[in-house]
Amino acid sequence: MSEKSLGLSKALHDYLLSVSLRESAVLARLRQETANHPLAMMQITPDQGQFLAFLVQLMGATQTLEIGVFTGYSTLCVAQALPATGKVIACDVSEEFTTIARRYWQAAGVADKIDLRLAPALETLDSLLAAGRTDTFDFAFIDADKGNYANYYEKALQLLRPGGLIAVDNVLWSGRVLDRTSQDADTQAIRSFNEKLHNDQRIVLSLVPISDGLTLALKKA
Numbered sequence: 001m002s003e004k005s006l007g008l009s010k011a012l013h014d015y016l017l018s019v020s021l022r023e024s025a026v027l028a029r030l031r032q033e034t035a036n037h038p039l040a041m042m043q044i045t046p047d048q049g050q051f052l053a054f055l056v057q058l059m060g061a062t063q064t065l066e067i068g069v070f071t072g073y074s075t076l077c078v079a080q081a082l083p084a085t086g087k088v089i090a091c092d093v094s095e096e097f098t099t100i101a102r103r104y105w106q107a108a109g110v111a112d113k114i115d116l117r118l119a120p121a122l123e124t125l126d127s128l129l130a131a132g133r134t135d136t137f138d139f140a141f142i143d144a145d146k147g148n149y150a151n152y153y154e155k156a157l158q159l160l161r162p163g164g165l166i167a168v169d170n171v172l173w174s175g176r177v178l179d180r181t182s183q184d185a186d187t188q189a190i191r192s193f194n195e196k197l198h199n200d201q202r203i204v205l206s207l208v209p210i211s212d213g214l215t216l217a218l219k220k221a
């Protein structure tokens with residue numbers, strides 16, 4: 001028995017994608033357009049997007065939250081996986097990035113499933129709590145400013161129904177979580193966030209080493 005996850009060489013990762021990735025044409029075009037952007041590394045990888053879509057379908061989710069949209073790749077993956085009655089409440093502060101996102105959501109025919117809230121996500125989450133949406137969401141994806149991860153998580157956990165799932169991106173932070181010379185605020189925030197979740201008895205936890213590390217937190221009944 002192997003004691004750790006297999007380290008993937010470029011060749012093995014390419015093989016993995018070649019036998020599993022089913023990226024739609026519109027997703028591929030969005031990824032290509034975003035690749036030219038200076039902040040392109042903020043986009044999730046296609047296999048990760050496919051995994052989020054898989055989780056949403058597995059759960060039969062209809063009510064979902066996204067914190068951090070960027071150019072809308074993950075939003076599109078989730079929206080395409082939802083039934084016609086499903087919704088994504090998508091939180092971001094960037095008009096520029098979400099203008100790109102909206103174009104692709106329209107092209108994919110899922111724009112009506114996506115409710116974009118252009119405001120600081122904590123304000124949007126507070127407004128949902130104030131509107132009585134506690135315990136009503138099935139799924140939340142957190143991929144935004146790392147300093148607020150713990151705050152987003154706490155509010156998302158309240159909004160989630162028991163049995164609902166939060167997925168959190170970048171929890172391995174390119175390995176910097178282990179690097180003692182990395183003491184910047186974002187790295188420290190991710191380290192303390194990971195420790196917080198490890199000790200949080202309100203959730204069932206799994207950290208999946210896909211892409212830059214994806215934590216799955218299932219809200220206990």
Ligand code: CA
Nearest residue numbers: 042143169170
């Ligand atoms: Ca990310």
